[in-house]
Amino acid sequence: MSNQLIYQGKAKDIYSTEDENVIKSVYKDQATMLNGARKETIEGKGVLNNQISSLIFEKLNAAGVATHFIEQISETEQLNKKVDIIPLEVVLRNVTAGSFSKRFGVEEGRVFETPIVEFYYKNDDLDDPFINDEHVKFLEIANDEEIAYLKEETRRINELLKDWFAKIGLKLIDFKLEFGFDKDGKIILADEFSPDNCRLWDADGNHMDKDVFRRDLGSLTDVYQVVLEKLKALD
Numbered sequence: 739m740s741n742q743l744i745y746q747g748k749a750k751d752i753y754s755t756e757d758e759n760v761i762k763s764v765y766k767d768q769a770t771m772l773n774g775a776r777k778e779t780i781e782g783k784g785v786l787n788n789q790i791s792s793l794i795f796e797k798l799n800a801a802g803v804a805t806h807f808i809e810q811i812s813e814t815e816q817l818n819k820k821v822d823i824i825p826l827e828v829v830l831r832n833v834t835a836g837s838f839s840k841r842f843g844v845e846e847g848r849v850f851e852t853p854i855v856e857f858y859y860k861n862d863d864l865d866d867p868f869i870n871d872e873h874v875k876f877l878e879i880a881n882d883e884e885i886a887y888l889k890e891e892t893r894r895i896n897e898l899l900k901d902w903f904a905k906i907g908l909k910l911i912d913f914k915l916e917f918g919f920d921k922d923g924k925i926i927l928a929d930e931f932s933p934d935n936c937r938l939w940d941a942d943g944n945h946m947d948k949d950v951f952r953r954d955l956g957s958l959t960d961v962y963q964v965v966l967e968k969l970k971a972l973d
């Protein structure tokens with residue numbers, strides 16, 4: 739059956755299509771934080787994130803990164819390859835911020851000589867806990883080889899993204915990726931890449947990402963619109 743709701747997420751809904759290996763992602767106007775404890779409708783966010791994520795995934799595909807992205811089909815919708823999501827949030831940090839600063843008592847804005855990769859276990863009931871490689875293996879989420887691949891691929895993606903954002907005057911502070919197994923059992927990049935799941939600072943240190951919502955710094959959509967316009971100007 740096509741066009742059946744198969745998963746309802748915080749920022750996206752996922753529908754089946756006529757092709758069993760393809761899903762439709764519909765970006766919504768919802769913003770959440772603290773694992774959904776704070777929830778707001780922000781009109782226009784879905785359209786912006788669908789465009790931003792489509793643009794970035796197109797560039798990643800063109801750069802040879804294996805991703806789930808097929809095509810954007812409307813303002814809020816895109817087609818993606820169906821994957822079995824690996825229940826890990828893979829976070830890469832170029833600069834200290836957010837939970838890292840809080841957890842370790844380090845001020846925001848310190849640059850890591852080598853970017854740091856962290857795993858969080860995607861599990862809403864457990865509040866997505868911080869998890870290490872040994873835990874990942876014990877829980878049979880991924881084996882050594884897969885863990886190494888996730889880390890290497892995330893670092894490779896970071897080098898591409900950092901460079902693209904630098905070209906438009908934005909510093910990529912940190913971000914979260916999700917990966918999944920495609921129909922052939924290959925690990926590919928899934929989910930989205932938008933200012934909802936990364937931190938971007940402009941030359942003046944302004945937050946150009948979801949911290950505008952988290953920290954009540956102004957209009958989220960005004961900021962996301964600026965990010966989109968800048969990305970569109972990239973060759």
Ligand code: UDP
Pocket residue numbers: 827829835836837838866912913914934935936937948
């Ligand atoms: N992030 C995300 N989803 C989450 C947690 C974090 O997309 O459930 C992103 C977040 O936007 C930031 C990066 O991962 O770009 C690192 O987030 P952090 O661990 O600092 O947590 P936060 O302080 O954002 O809750």
